[in-house]
Amino acid sequence: MRLLRTPEERFADLPGFGYPPHYVQLGGIRLAYVQAGPPDGEPVLLLHGEPSWSFLYRSVLPVLAAAGLNAIAPDLIGFGRSDKPTEIADHSYARHVEWIRAFAFDHLGLTGLTLVGHDWGGLIGLRLVAEHPDRFARVVAANTGLPTGDQPMPDVWLRFREVVRTAPALSVSRLVQSGCQATLPAEVRTAYDAPFPSAAFTAAVRAMPGLVPTTPDDPASEANRAAWQQLARWDKPFLAAFSDQDPITGAMGPVLQRTVPGAAGLAHPVIHGAGHFLQEDAGGQLGAVIADFVQAHPR
Numbered sequence: 695m696r697l698l699r700t701p702e703e704r705f706a707d708l709p710g711f712g713y714p715p716h717y718v719q720l721g722g723i724r725l726a727y728v729q730a731g732p733p734d735g736e737p738v739l740l741l742h743g744e745p746s747w748s749f750l751y752r753s754v755l756p757v758l759a760a761a762g763l764n765a766i767a768p769d770l771i772g773f774g775r776s777d778k779p780t781e782i783a784d785h786s787y788a789r790h791v792e793w794i795r796a797f798a799f800d801h802l803g804l805t806g807l808t809l810v811g812h813d814w815g816g817l818i819g820l821r822l823v824a825e826h827p828d829r830f831a832r833v834v835a836a837n838t839g840l841p842t843g844d845q846p847m848p849d850v851w852l853r854f855r856e857v858v859r860t861a862p863a864l865s866v867s868r869l870v871q872s873g874c875q876a877t878l879p880a881e882v883r884t885a886y887d888a889p890f891p892s893a894a895f896t897a898a899v900r901a902m903p904g905l906v907p908t909t910p911d912d913p914a915s916e917a918n919r920a921a922w923q924q925l926a927r928w929d930k931p932f933l934a935a936f937s938d939q940d941p942i943t944g945a946m947g948p949v950l951q952r953t954v955p956g957a958a959g960l961a962h963p964v965i966h967g968a969g970h971f972l973q974e975d976a977g978g979q980l981g982a983v984i985a986d987f988v989q990a991h992p993r
Contacts, residue, residue, distance in 0.1 A: 709879070713729070713730060723771060725771060731755075731763050732762060741819045742815050753981065772901070773898055786905065786913070809822070816837075824920070824923075834984055842919050843910045844919075867886040934962045936965070937975070
């Protein structure tokens, strides 16, 4: 596997994101993460999705830290400061699940976790919750789901997949902006483009939409069906914190609420006026939702 590493100077002067990076080695590939809050606080694992990176959580991290929580936001392999395999074929759903599993459990030894999964962060994180339930205390699903390929994906997502697959050149900042209600400042758009100095760095961005199961015989479908079976028995606190302006994942919120026993009886917030990237449109509000949820449901 050939790897590229984004030069550190690309990440200079990131707006509102002065957290120093930390790194772990996963069998020869380097994964980056940032941490905020007391290291002995309850851990909250913040997983981003396509095509963003941990910078997405810059308005969430200080809220969690102020609440005494140990907020940990990794960059998925191929994104942010993490190493970038150069071939689309280097990426698979199973590999991304394993990379985050090894990071969170083998290297950081995290237990009593609260998962916050957004977009692909939920596709990966919910698999980990189902496969390692003893490691987790709570779940916050934010504009995400766990597709098996047994139900059709929304047309808007299919169009997005086709754009990412066929566009001669990709603008990551433009993709993020298209999922926001607010207009992103120029320096924020620059930060989303920072991990990708050239097209050679964008294999993960190109690959991820094609890894979402869209047919019943997808390589990841069986593992995701098994995860749903486990989630249907999950009775620890489970919160669906979805925005009201996300045509991609909006239908998944009610499904999760109906299916997961731990979601029963909870007041699931609807974050109004926010798009798919609700961390950009309402990051402080999402942070407060997470902090209040953890405090309201002690281990």
